[in-house]
Amino acid sequence: MIGLVLLSMISITLAVDELMIGVKVLGKDQLKKAYYVEGINGACRGKRFYLTTDKNLRVGDDLLVLIDSSTCEDGKTYHIKGGLP
Secondary structure, three states: OHHHHHHHHHHHHOOOOOEEEEEEEEEEEOOOOEEEEEEOOHHHEOOEEEEEOOOOOOOOOEEEEEEOOOOOOOOOEEEEEEOOO
16 A cells, blocks of 8 residues: 555656647737737637746747647746757
8 A cells, every 4th residue: 555655656657748739820929929810729729828948949830849838828938948850
């Protein structure tokens, strides 16, 4: 029984919030230093939110990216963890 409790505690601490989504770059917000995007597939389809990254993105590009959340909401800001060329 103790082993089961320890195993569940370990799996909870190792849970990672990430989501792979397709987005269309709509613009760049200079004040937020983030790109304004719209989800074009997956759980974020139709949602509009901000993404931060060190890379330069072009308005109009469709990208597949990995973000630092398991969900997405309109108006929120997320960081791109990977998936960019």
